[in-house]
Amino acid sequence: MPDLYPSRCDEVPRVIERSDPVVYSSLTSSAPLTAGQIHQYSQDGYVVLRGLFSPSAIKGLRAEAVKLLDNPASLDKETLVTESGSGRVRSIFMVHRQSAAMARLAGNEWLTSIARFLLADDVYVHQSRLNYKPGFVGKEFYWHSDFETWHVEDGMPRMRALSMSILLEPNTPFNGPLMIIPGSHRSFITCVGRTPENHYLTSLKKQEYGTPDQDSIAQLAAQNGIAALTGNAGDVIIFDCNAMHGSNSNITPFPRANAFIVYNAISNRLQSPFGAQTPRPEFIATRELVYAVN
């Protein structure tokens, strides 16, 4: 299979025009998003759906999240990622296979119908996680395109995947909200350097390879600005797999907790990695256990 998006193989970064659609379906009267929402997703690479989950649904999910965070012993140890400074749990991966409530969330009909519409295919969960940026000590996530990693390290062939972040706590301007460079999903910024073996063991805490260069980010941000995707518990942020995003640290007392589900098109199943020797393990990138949801 030809590599449309080669990365981590040159000494200097390049900008490759995206050759895949962003919205794969056409608008019909039965579309699960409005024309305005589809337009924004297409143009900016993200859309925020307000109040998709009721306060009582969020209460249940939050209770489940607390239960999981408070009982790390009940979870597969390798799916836990801790903050490098404080040792606090920062993410639980493959959460939809470790919690019935999170499995139901991943299979939620609203979410999956939106994913199937935008990707015009049956979808499966490529990755799921509970992201918990604790108060006081939550550290930043540097700028990155998820697709760059999924392509190079996991073997995802094309840009036909998206992420949904279900807000379990208010994401305010103060507690390190998700920042996206609008329109950045239309260009693929190649990263320089090679991928070390077992990169995932350190990259989930602090990524050093597969990060874009400062000049490219500065240029993208100068052209398009930066959007902070703030919202209330129950809102859902949907963003394209190639949107350039990151977040600042969180010194406030208010944790930033989100459930995070990545849907990939069945037709876009993982191949051999495009730039790594060994594929990353199943808990980070579904390879074997592909089941279409809904």
Add this chain to the structure above:
Amino acid sequence: MPDLYPSRCDEVPRVIERSDPVVYSSLTSSAPLTAGQIHQYSQDGYVVLRGLFSPSAIKGLRAEAVKLLDNPASLDKETLVTESGSGRVRSIFMVHRQSAAMARLAGNEWLTSIARFLLADDVYVHQSRLNYKPGFVGKEFYWHSDFETWHVEDGMPRMRALSMSILLEPNTPFNGPLMIIPGSHRSFITCVGRTPENHYLTSLKKQEYGTPDQDSIAQLAAQNGIAALTGNAGDVIIFDCNAMHGSNSNITPFPRANAFIVYNAISNRLQSPFGAQTPRPEFIATRELVYAVN
């Protein structure tokens, strides 16, 4: 002299009611601030003056800042503070004694007349610095009250000092703006633990002693919320010496640069430190070279 604000001497934190005024003068027709501005400063512990400096004045100050940052060899080495990760210059202290332009800024009639009004006394520069939170790698400053440190480590007797931050670049919601807990200046949160010798050598990069406990911060923030003091180049943020403040990291390409001047009332000159063996050096806390400005 009795210690009204003992800190770093107990095992548990305490909240001590402020026994000093916030605004020391009464409103007169010749006051350099409006009644609304004075009210906000009194209630919230800060006020932002919009467009106090013209674009051309800021252009000159920014050029001076770049000149200083680019020529660290020309500066007193101990006044330079670098980022712990990247080694980039984060602050230049005592900048008003190392640059004629910054000396003029510290003596600026607008700034000093406001300081003299709020403190109802002649004032001198207790500390000055150029703060430069670089793009991409700028780290957070954890919550703190300046007065706590100035009292314990420098021997500032009373809360009769204030800080002015002159914005040299836009301080946006995205690049780690100053965050303050409104009204926090009315309570003194004691810190636990003792101050190590020569604490300033590490505390300017990352403070571990003299930081308030998480419960006190959580309580203050739950009561009063958090305000992010964003603004344009040329705006001036004035805040009380005991306002609880901090800032998140900055992964954006946009640096956050401010000139920072602390004015103290002449009557509030430094004594022996209230909780440290040796006073901190002159470049951090003016002790000998006290000259009233304007």
